Amino acid sequence: MSDRTKERPVAAPTAFAGRGGPPHMRLGDKIERPKNAGFVIGRLWGYVAAHRGALIAASLIVAASSGLDLCGPYLMSRAIDKGILQHNLHVLALICALMLVAYVLSAALNWSQNYLMAAAALRIVSDLRADLFQKMQHL
Numbered sequence: 001m002s003d004r005t006k007e008r009p010v011a012a013p014t015a016f017a018g019r020g021g022p023p024h025m026r027l028g029d030k031i032e033r034p035k036n037a038g039f040v041i042g043r044l045w046g047y048v049a050a051h052r053g054a055l056i057a058a059s060l061i062v063a064a065s066s067g068l069d070l071c072g073p074y075l076m077s078r079a080i081d082k083g084i085l086q087h088n089l090h091v092l093a094l095i096c097a098l099m100l101v102a103y104v105l106s107a108a109l110n111w112s113q114n115y116l117m118a119a120a121a122l123r124i125v126s127d128l129r130a131d132l133f134q135k136m137q138h139l
Contacts, residue, residue, distance in 0.1 A: 047124050054120040061113040068106040075099045 034040045075095050083092025
């Protein structure tokens with residue numbers, strides 16, 4: 001009988017479904033912590049600092065997007081006070097157009113912030129993997 005036709009032994013079920021979950025979440029396992037957390041943070045910060053331009057741009061975009069998000073309620077109050085209560089349809093249409101522009105710009109800024117952060121995170125992880133691969137090749 002060949003090796004392919006033999007039945008493989010079935011592993012005993014674990015406390016969690018699947019493979020038992022991530023190592024740090026298994027019951028009874030101790031959480032391993034780095035001996036020098038500051039050193040580890042410093043090394044990781046080196047990878048993050050290499051992409052500081054994208055992270056600074058994303059931070060500025062967050063600030064601009066938050067400002068535009070705050071324009072919506074303000075414009076709504078102005079639309080009610082100046083447009084609806086005073087029966088001025090021209091002002092109401094103008095404020096509604098401004099609200100539409102503010103919400104569209106806010107959505108575009110949110111999308112660009114998400115894109116920048118995801119791209120930076122992928123590049124950071126790629127750099128980490130490349131350095132790890134180089135280290136493994138050197139060993």
